[in-house]
Amino acid sequence: MTTSASTLRARKRRDGATPIVMVTAYDEPTARYADAAGVDALLVGDSLANVVLGHDDTLHVSTEDMAHHVRAVAAARPAAHVVADMPWLSYHVGVDAAVTHAGELIRAGAQSVKLEGGAVRRDVVRALISAEIPVMGHLGLTPQSVLAMGGYKVQGKTRDAAKLLLEDALVLQSEGVFCLVVEGVPRLVGTQLTRALDIPTIGIGAGPDTDGQVLVIHDLLGLTKRPPAKFVRRYADLGTAMTDAVARYAADVRNGSFPDDTESYETPEELRD
Numbered sequence: 001m002t003t004s005a006s007t008l009r010a011r012k013r014r015d016g017a018t019p020i021v022m023v024t025a026y027d028e029p030t031a032r033y034a035d036a037a038g039v040d041a042l043l044v045g046d047s048l049a050n051v052v053l054g055h056d057d058t059l060h061v062s063t064e065d066m067a068h069h070v071r072a073v074a075a076a077r078p079a080a081h082v083v084a085d086m087p088w089l090s091y092h093v094g095v096d097a098a099v100t101h102a103g104e105l106i107r108a109g110a111q112s113v114k115l116e117g118g119a120v121r122r123d124v125v126r127a128l129i130s131a132e133i134p135v136m137g138h139l140g141l142t143p144q145s146v147l148a149m150g151g152y153k154v155q156g157k158t159r160d161a162a163k164l165l166l167e168d169a170l171v172l173q174s175e176g177v178f179c180l181v182v183e184g185v186p187r188l189v190g191t192q193l194t195r196a197l198d199i200p201t202i203g204i205g206a207g208p209d210t211d212g213q214v215l216v217i218h219d220l221l222g223l224t225k226r227p228p229a230k231f232v233r234r235y236a237d238l239g240t241a242m243t244d245a246v247a248r249y250a251a252d253v254r255n256g257s258f259p260d261d262t263e264s265y266e267t268p269e270e271l272r273d
């Protein structure tokens with residue numbers, strides 16, 4: 001049984017639920033290994049643009065790019081819920097286009113979609129939900145707004161800004177989003193949003209009091225080229241492990257010790273002199 005949006009919708013810590021665990025995944029092996037670890041949700045994030053495709057922001061992926069990676073993640077047949085990010089411009093130019101783009105991600109294997117923004121996305125959220133597509137919200141530091149925000153900056157730092165975030169969150173909840181990602185806000189704002197909402201919050205750089213946490217898997221595994229953000233905890237150094245392994249392979253090829261007899265097919269009798 002895969003984890004549905006409605007199962008996640010019920011995961012409020014104040015009602016006794018354990019915190020929701022979400023990580024990003026962009027390919028079949030990553031989805032398979034993360035699913036084996038028992039995560040609740042796999043986010044095919046548009047961070048694909050940064051951590052897989054090498055761009056400086058998330059503005060450089062299309063719905064087609066996202067669908068390609070959703071198909072790979074879905075091929076792992078995870079028990080975890082698969083949620084796909086709607087990329088920049090796939091839901092900004094009209095409600096009908098947004099439904100079409102979300103439908104492509106669902107047909108690629110996602111069980112829900114995530115989009116950034118609050119009250120301004122009300123019509124889009126309503127249209128997606130009336131097309132039977134579960135929607136996860138995303139507020140706070142919304143990376144698709146990097147140009148408008150003038151960089152990646154912690155949000156909700158003033159009373160007014162925190163109040164606006166709360167208003168946006170309540171609008172998303174009233175429109176029916178099943179869960180809300182809260183990114184890059186002071187701890188207290190993460191706590192207040194979590195308290196004010198009946199839907200679960202999933203934090204990234206929003207402190208420990210949200211109903212769940214999400215990390216970009218490349219950050220968690222030590223596979224990113226930039227120093228990680230303050231909120232990242234690194235659980236492995238796979239980048240170093242990868243370079244060491246490839247360097248040992250290169251040395252073995254160069255010194256003639258790879259491949260050896262056990263790694264070679266036997267010569268059939270007929271080919272022997």
Ligand code: KIV
Pocket residue numbers: 024043044045046047048085181183204214216
């Ligand atoms: O694309 C992504 O990885 C995300 C997370 C940072 C929440 O949206």
